[in-house]
Amino acid sequence: MIRINLLPESYRKSERTSPKIFAVALLAVICVCSSVGWFGTVYFGDLERVQAKRVQTKERLDGVKKRELLYDSLVQEKKDFSRRADTIKQIAKGRRIWTKFCDELIDVITNDGEMDRHVAWFSNIQVRSPGDGSKGPIIVLPGFVQGNDIRKIANLHDDIEATEFWRDMAQYTPPAGSKKIDGDLYPPESFAFSWQWTMKGTDKWIKNTPGARLGKPSKPGKPSKPAK
Amino acid sequence: MARLNEKQTLLLIAGVTVLLCGAAGGGVYWAQDLIEQENIAVTDQEKQIAAARAKIAKIPAVENEVIVLRENVAEYVKILPQEAELTKFTRAAQRFAMLSGISFDRFVPLRPGGKGSFERISYQYSFDATLWQFLKFMSFFETYERFVRVRDFSLASGATKANVEDAVHKVRLTVETYLYNPKSNGKGTMIPNYEAKLKQLRHEIAAAGSLDLGEPYEFRGREGRRDIFVDPRQSKEGSKITPLNDQRRMIEEFSKLISSLKEKWEHSLSPEITMFERIELQRTVSNGLDEFESKASYVTQNKLIKNPALNARWYKEIQLPYKNLVAKVKKQEIDRNRFLPKEGMEALIKSMREKLLDGELEAAVTVYTQTANKIDVPKGHPLYPLRLKVEGLMVRAKVALEFSAIPLKVTGVLVRGDSKSGVILNGEVYEEGEYINETLFVKAVREDEVEFVYKGFSLVKTW
Numbered sequence: 001m002i003r004i005n006l007l008p009e010s011y012r013k014s015e016r017t018s019p020k021i022f023a024v025a026l027l028a029v030i031c032v033c034s035s036v037g038w039f040g041t042v043y044f045g046d047l048e049r050v051q052a053k054r055v056q057t058k059e060r061l062d063g064v065k066k067r068e069l070l071y072d073s074l075v076q077e078k079k080d081f082s083r084r085a086d087t088i089k090q091i092a093k094g095r096r097i098w099t100k101f102c103d104e105l106i107d108v109i110t111n112d113g114e115m116d117r118h119v120a121w122f123s124n125i126q127v128r129s130p131g132d133g134s135k136g137p138i139i140v141l142p143g144f145v146q147g148n149d150i151r152k153i154a155n156l157h158d159d160i161e162a163t164e165f166w167r168d169m170a171q172y173t174p175p176a177g178s179k180k181i182d183g184d185l186y187p188p189e190s191f192a193f194s195w196q197w198t199m200k201g202t203d204k205w206i207k208n209t210p211g212a213r214l215g216k217p218s219k220p221g222k223p224s225k226p227a228k
Numbered sequence: 229m230a231r232l233n234e235k236q237t238l239l240l241i242a243g244v245t246v247l248l249c250g251a252a253g254g255g256v257y258w259a260q261d262l263i264e265q266e267n268i269a270v271t272d273q274e275k276q277i278a279a280a281r282a283k284i285a286k287i288p289a290v291e292n293e294v295i296v297l298r299e300n301v302a303e304y305v306k307i308l309p310q311e312a313e314l315t316k317f318t319r320a321a322q323r324f325a326m327l328s329g330i331s332f333d334r335f336v337p338l339r340p341g342g343k344g345s346f347e348r349i350s351y352q353y354s355f356d357a358t359l360w361q362f363l364k365f366m367s368f369f370e371t372y373e374r375f376v377r378v379r380d381f382s383l384a385s386g387a388t389k390a391n392v393e394d395a396v397h398k399v400r401l402t403v404e405t406y407l408y409n410p411k412s413n414g415k416g417t418m419i420p421n422y423e424a425k426l427k428q429l430r431h432e433i434a435a436a437g438s439l440d441l442g443e444p445y446e447f448r449g450r451e452g453r454r455d456i457f458v459d460p461r462q463s464k465e466g467s468k469i470t471p472l473n474d475q476r477r478m479i480e481e482f483s484k485l486i487s488s489l490k491e492k493w494e495h496s497l498s499p500e501i502t503m504f505e506r507i508e509l510q511r512t513v514s515n516g517l518d519e520f521e522s523k524a525s526y527v528t529q530n531k532l533i534k535n536p537a538l539n540a541r542w543y544k545e546i547q548l549p550y551k552n553l554v555a556k557v558k559k560q561e562i563d564r565n566r567f568l569p570k571e572g573m574e575a576l577i578k579s580m581r582e583k584l585l586d587g588e589l590e591a592a593v594t595v596y597t598q599t600a601n602k603i604d605v606p607k608g609h610p611l612y613p614l615r616l617k618v619e620g621l622m623v624r625a626k627v628a629l630e631f632s633a634i635p636l637k638v639t640g641v642l643v644r645g646d647s648k649s650g651v652i653l654n655g656e657v658y659e660e661g662e663y664i665n666e667t668l669f670v671k672a673v674r675e676d677e678v679e680f681v682y683k684g685f686s687l688v689k690t691w
Contacts, residue, residue, distance in 0.1 A: 092439045
């Protein structure tokens with residue numbers, strides 16, 4: 001059945017929203033408003049507060065960063081100057097007074113004119129210092145001991161080993177010699193030898209080890225293979 | 229458009245509501261995530277701030293360390309040459325060569341090395357020299373005011389035959405030094421109130437000390453030692469050589485002689501002997517030394533001690549003790565002749581006193597002037613008290629001379645027993661105790677004299 005309302009528009013009873021729809025719509029509005037409100041509270045309240053806090057913290061951080069950079073720069077400079085100080089100390093440590101070494105060597109060889117223990121001389125001397133201080137200088141000393149008695153070579157070694165510079169020696173050539181005869185000279189016999197000494201690294205020199213300076217005995221060097 | 233029925237409307241409302249609520253929920257979830265990230269960022273920044281503050285708290289200590297290090301390095305590098313000094317260094321090397329009596333065959337710079345702030349500069353010198361010249365030259369470098377290290381050296385014996393004197397050897401010497409570049413790592417950090425902090429840290433800076441270059445060492449010279457790069461054996465051909473035993477015996481005889489002279493000299497200084505014994509002993513020593521010198525010169529000039537090893541003994545046992553004894557004897561003679569003896573000093577004092585009492589002021593000054601260079605005995609010398617007496621008299625004489633030059637015309641005196649007496653001096657009246665000028669004062673007025681005080685000395689004018 002079709003119901004037709006024939007009354008003119010103005011006389012008709014107005015249409016009303018169904019209460020069910022109204023209730024649902026109201027509930028929906030409340031839900032949507034609550035949701036949007038919640039979002040608004042979180043987005044515009046909590047988030048902005050945290051963002052403002054971050055900005056504030058950033059400003060504080062920027063403030064301390066300048067001083068922190070000063071600290072970093074000072075630490076870097078400290079490292080740099082420490083390195084410079086160490087370098088120059090290392091350079092100074094590596095200096096050996098070779099005049100003193102030669103004076104001592106001449107004293108031992110000359111032996112105050114005493115001829116009974118030994119009379120020795122050298123044909124040359126070479127001293128080479130390696131680049132870094134880890135290895136000590138190398139000294140090459142080919143020479144001769146007058147006479148026919150190899151005990152004099154031993155005496156010479158004993159006297160050399162009593163010198164101050166010997167305490168810095170790491171390796172040395174053990175006593176050795178080959179006989180030479182020169183009929184034009186007196187005495188004609190002599191024993192030729194070739195010494196090669198290697199000193200300890202600069203850090204182990206007596207002058208660079210305060211304990212040893214006070215008189216503690218240092219470890220003696222080791223004899224190396226005889227020179228060919 | 230067709231109208232929605234109730235069911236459709238309800239469904240539409242529910243759908244839209246769910247959609248909108250879902251969108252809002254998603255937005256909340258997204259915003260919470262943002263908040264979480266912001267919180268993480270804030271926490272991270274807080275940590276950074278805390279770390280930065282911890283560093284900032286250390287700044288004063290690090291600043292102090294940097295100041296101490298800067299100053300120490302500045303002190304250490306003072307021993308290194310500046311760049312502009314390399315030419316000075318070259319001139320110094322030439323001076324060392326001249327003083328050692330050598331001339332260079334070659335001197336070349338080697339490849340620079342080193343790293344960072346220190347650049348290594350090396351020079352290699354090649355030259356001919358005796359052993360003693362070479363060692364002297366090397367010693368100059370090792371005692372140079374700037375840091376120089378002898379790195380390598382070699383010496384090849386130049387002795388063409390055995391037992392030659394002053395053989396010339398081939399020498400090659402490499403020395404190195406370092407240049408300091410303070411700006412190699414940029415400009416230093418600005419430290420506020422640097423000078424004030426520097427003052428506060430002066431003890432810490434001083435405690436670091438200077439660079440330890442070891443004990444300074446001066447080359448001892450030849451000292452009678454032989455050249456160890458010369459074969460000391462004697463040649464059989466040609467020269468007439470004193471046998472070794474005779475050379476030894478000669479040294480022993482000379483040694484006994486010089487020991488005997490030394491003993492006599494020491495005995496002559498003993499306080500237990502009389503002055504006459506002392507004079508006699510010292511005369512014996514002096515004559516003995518003359519005789520010794522002529523004998524020793526004969527040995528030296530004729531090279532009777534030929535063996536180089538025995539030459540060292542000759543130097544040590546004979547020449548050195550002889551030189552020492554001669555030096556002692558000469559010093560004693562110089563001292564004896566330098567000052568007036570006690571008797572002379574006493575006679576001088578007596579003479580000056582007499583002249584002062586007689587008013588011969590200029591004569592007293594003349595006597596002093598003639599002997600002034602013989603009375604300046606040092607403090608602690610037994611004659612020092614007498615020197616003070618002589619000088620005291622000299623001061624008096626000079627003051628008296630100055631006083632006598634002051635125009636003081638006395639035209640009358642008024643001597644009163646009950647009150648202060650007066651004097652008419654240069655037309656003006658002065659009472660006792662009155663100053664004439666800043667240095668002259670009327671001390672007492674008597675009938676026939678007036679006593680003045682001038683520059684602390686009492687002087688009397690009579691008429």
